[in-house]
Amino acid sequence: xxxxxxxxxxxxxxxxxxxxxxxxxxxxxxxxxxxxxxxxxxxxxxxxxxxxxxxxxxxxxxxxxxxxxxxxxxxxxxxxxxxxxxxxxxxxxxxxxxxxxxxxxxxxxxxxxxxxxxxxxxxxxxxxxxxxxx
Numbered sequence: 759x760x761x762x763x764x765x766x767x768x769x770x771x772x773x774x775x776x777x778x779x780x781x782x783x784x785x786x787x788x789x790x791x792x793x794x795x796x797x798x799x800x801x802x803x804x805x806x807x808x809x810x811x812x813x814x815x816x817x818x819x820x821x822x823x824x825x826x827x828x829x830x831x832x833x834x835x836x837x838x839x840x841x842x843x844x845x846x847x848x849x850x851x852x853x854x855x856x857x858x859x860x861x862x863x864x865x866x867x868x869x870x871x872x873x874x875x876x877x878x879x880x881x882x883x884x885x886x887x888x889x890x891x892x
Contacts, residue, residue, distance in 0.1 A: 796858055796868070797858070798839060798857075798858060798859055798868040799857050800857065801858075802823075802835055802855055802857065803853060803854055803855060804833075804849045804850065804853050804855050805825070805851065805872075806831075807827065808825040808826050808827040808828070808833070808848070809825065809847070809848055810823065810843045810844060810845050810846060810847045810848075810849065810855075811845065812845065813843055813844050814841070815861070817862065819836040819837060819862045819864065820837045820859065820860075820861025820862025820865055821838035821840055821856065821859065821861045821862075822835065822836045822837075823835040823838065823843065823855050823856050829876070830877035831876050833873065834871075834872070834875070835855065835856055836862065836870075836871035836872075837859060837860060837861050837864075838857055838861060839858060839859025839860070839861065840856065840857050840859070842855055842856055842857070843855050858870055874886050
C-alpha cells in the first residue's frame, strides 16, 4: 500500500460531525488544536489515509492515537474512551480509529482533542478540515 505523499488527503476530508467547542492558536497555547464535543463512545475516524505510529495511553492525554500521513503530516486524537487500531496498521480516510471519551488527567469532559502537525510544527486544523453539525 502506498503512503500518501502530501497533505491533499488530509485537506479534502470531513473528519467528524459534532460541535466545535474551542479552536486554540499558539497565541493562547503551545499548539493549534480543536476540541469537538459529542457523545461518549461516538466513532472517531481517520482524517486521511495513514499509518498508526502511536496507539496507547498517557497519564495526561488518556487513550491517544497518532497517524502519519506522509509528507511530514501527523494527526493526533486524544482523550479517547478507547483506541481501535494498533501501531503499524494502515488506515483509510474515514475508517474508525477510536471511540470518543474523557480519558486522561487533562480532560474536562467527553470530547475529541485533535491536532495536525507538519514537519514538527503544529498547524491549524481548521485549514485541513471541513466540519458539519448533525
